[in-house]
Amino acid sequence: MTGIAYAAEGAAGGGAAGGLASFIPLILIFVVFYFLLIRPQQKQAKQHQAFLNDLKKGQKVITKGGILGEITGMTDGILTLEIADNIRIKVAxxxxxGSQAGQEAKSEADGKEKKAKSSGS
Structure with a gap:
């Protein structure tokens, strides 16, 4: 009878090490997700917040809705954009x-890529 108790005790001791080993893949997956997804997203959010804090009058910007305009007025949370001659809108x-200059550079680069692909075909 005591032999069974010793056998059960040995299995429990080995099971604890086996339980820890089963968590190692989960820990590795979390580390990979952190470095590939979470950390870059936090970095990008921090850069965008810095951009929003550095906005100035006269700067050309694009809204998330796709409206291009020039900043003509600013308060803490509201910007006034001139989107055409004497047409102003207020946005949060x-x-x-982002910056309109950054969008134009991106679209020019995309246009050059498409042109290169079409002339190469």
């Missing part, structure tokens, strides 16, 4: 997606 500061 958080509605700004």
């Amino acid at each position: 500061r958080d509605a700004i997606a």
Whole structure:
């Protein structure tokens, strides 16, 4: 009878080490997700927040809705954008997606890629 008790005790001791080993893949998956997804997203959010804090009058921006305009007025949370001659709209500061110059450079690069692909075919 005591032999069974010793056998059960040995199995429990080995099971604890086996339980820890089963968590190692989960820990590795979390580490990979952190470095591939979470950390870059936090870095991008921090850069966008810095961009929003550095907005100035006269800067050309694009909203998340795709409206292009020039900043003509600013308060803490509201920007006034001139989208055409004497046409102004008010938008929340958080509605700004980025700089219009950055979007134009990106679209020019995309246009050059498409042109190169079409001339190469």
